Amino acid sequence: MSDSTKFTFKDETDQEQAIDRKNLIADVPSTDGASSTIIYVQPDEKDDTTIPTVKVVKVRTEPATQRPQVASGRETHIVISTGSGTGKAQDFYNQGLKPVLEILFPASHDAFHIHTTESATSVLDLTNKLFLPKADSGTQLRIVILSGDGGIIDLVNGLLSKPASAQYAPPQVVLLPLGTANALYHSINAGRDNTWGLSSLAGDSISQPLPIFTATFSPGARLLVDEARKEEELSKDPETGAPILHGAVVASWGFHASLVADSDTAEYRKHGIERFKMAANDLLYPADGASPHHYKAKVSVLSGTTWTPLKEEEHMYVLASMVSNLEKPFTISPASKPLDGSLHLVRFGPTDGANAMRLMGLAYQGGKHVEDPDVLYQAIDGLRIEFEGREEDFKWRRICIDGKIVRLEKKGWVEIRKEERRVLDIAGR
Numbered sequence: 001m002s003d004s005t006k007f008t009f010k011d012e013t014d015q016e017q018a019i020d021r022k023n024l025i026a027d028v029p030s031t032d033g034a035s036s037t038i039i040y041v042q043p044d045e046k047d048d049t050t051i052p053t054v055k056v057v058k059v060r061t062e063p064a065t066q067r068p069q070v071a072s073g074r075e076t077h078i079v080i081s082t083g084s085g086t087g088k089a090q091d092f093y094n095q096g097l098k099p100v101l102e103i104l105f106p107a108s109h110d111a112f113h114i115h116t117t118e119s120a121t122s123v124l125d126l127t128n129k130l131f132l133p134k135a136d137s138g139t140q141l142r143i144v145i146l147s148g149d150g151g152i153i154d155l156v157n158g159l160l161s162k163p164a165s166a167q168y169a170p171p172q173v174v175l176l177p178l179g180t181a182n183a184l185y186h187s188i189n190a191g192r193d194n195t196w197g198l199s200s201l202a203g204d205s206i207s208q209p210l211p212i213f214t215a216t217f218s219p220g221a222r223l224l225v226d227e228a229r230k231e232e233e234l235s236k237d238p239e240t241g242a243p244i245l246h247g248a249v250v251a252s253w254g255f256h257a258s259l260v261a262d263s264d265t266a267e268y269r270k271h272g273i274e275r276f277k278m279a280a281n282d283l284l285y286p287a288d289g290a291s292p293h294h295y296k297a298k299v300s301v302l303s304g305t306t307w308t309p310l311k312e313e314e315h316m317y318v319l320a321s322m323v324s325n326l327e328k329p330f331t332i333s334p335a336s337k338p339l340d341g342s343l344h345l346v347r348f349g350p351t352d353g354a355n356a357m358r359l360m361g362l363a364y365q366g367g368k369h370v371e372d373p374d375v376l377y378q379a380i381d382g383l384r385i386e387f388e389g390r391e392e393d394f395k396w397r398r399i400c401i402d403g404k405i406v407r408l409e410k411k412g413w414v415e416i417r418k419e420e421r422r423v424l425d426i427a428g429r
């Protein structure tokens with residue numbers, strides 16, 4: 001019986017080769033059908049954060065293969081986010097993406113538009129100036145983005161910054177995971193793709209709307225930027241004037257938001273994914289020997305049209321997730337399926353560092369924390385957090401929306417709800 005997890009072909013020297021199907025980017029037949037170009041990745045066995053090698057093999061075609069569907073007439077833009085992750089996006093473009101584009105799009109790749117980020121606002125600026133006007137006038141866009149979750153969120157927020165016209169065409173986005181956690185990429189692919197998203201370039205036909213949520217804040221909320229050295233006003237809802245931020249991954253307060261905020265410094269970033277563990281340690285085992293902070297606020301959940309407050313007034317972990325995985329091995333919401341539009345609450349109360357570490361450890365075991373009696377896990381339609389003056393220090397009033405950090409006022413609040421608008425589609429295999 002043939003093994004469906006393997007892809008086999010005869011190489012130039014007529015040797016039978018079998019590769020893991022997850023490593024296959026594309027099988028491109030020549031126009032006469034007599035030969036075929038196989039493109040696949042060879043991952044670094046020891047370190048999956050190292051850019052994989054892209055291999056190209058020309059073979060004689062035996063079974064009839066289908067030419068992959070390539071972007072039919074879409075205007076293609078490539079966004080290289082040089083500040084994402086540990087700064088590998090440009091190298092990945094040169095070594096991984098460019099050679100694949102040359103094979104998949106021999107006639108059109110020269111016309112692709114390349115944008116390289118120069119600052120923290122580059123993706124948002126590009127979206128406001130270029131992508132939004134084009135999408136709004138009905139241009140079919142394909143945006144290949146080499147970034148982490150932050151790049152996608154900037155795209156989403158830029159595209160939603162004005163009410164859409166009747167002609168609005170949701171851009172198709174190809175996600176290449178060059179960030180640190182890449183929650184969205186890992187949740188969508190959940191172990192099915194090993195090609196750093198390159199295989200999505202070969203399959204134009206499969207794309208699905210990206211589910212998103214909207215966070216609405218009390219009037220004095222401010223976005224913290226530049227390692228929290230500066231504050232900025234948030235965008236305003238065009239109808240209500242309330243400060244808003246859209247997300248597609250996670251909204252949190254408490255331990256998770258604190259560790260994302262504390263670890264987002266140039267110094268921590270050098271450590272890649274380890275930065276989250278390092279910041280976690282500092283929060284769970286404060287230097288003065290005290291126990292971890294008890295986060296105080298009123299928390300309510302929305303189910304249908306009914307808001308229900310939780311009875312607990314102190315918390316450690318309050319997180320609403322639109323995805324299954326916050327990092328490749330960290331399954332925060334095992335019931336979430338790729339792009340299913342569900343929102344799940346994960347909550348636990350104040351506890352000591354050891355127990356918090358135990359619960360986090362269970363999340364690294366395929367999401368077993370949700371079975372633990374200490375954890376509340378449920379599907380929700382919305383989440384509201386109201387401080388009511390209970391937290392003096394602003395650092396305990398930080399909210400994380402997909403990695404961005406918003407500081408609320410003492411009596412501030414935030415409300416998260418699923419958003420119905422279709423802003424962009426994610427390309428799949």
Ligand SMILES: Nc1ncnc2c1ncn2[C@@H]1O[C@H](COP(=O)(O)OP(=O)(O)OP(=O)(O)O)[C@@H](O)[C@H]1O
Nearest residue numbers: 083084085117118119120148149150179180181182
């Ligand atoms: N050239 C640049 N100079 C300064 N900032 C940049 C530059 N390019 C990108 N950035 C910023 O770097 C941040 C990268 O965020 P992104 O989410 O893409 O990566 P990440 O945080 O490493 O990954 P993840 O969110 O998946 O953990 C964004 O805030 C982006 O605006």
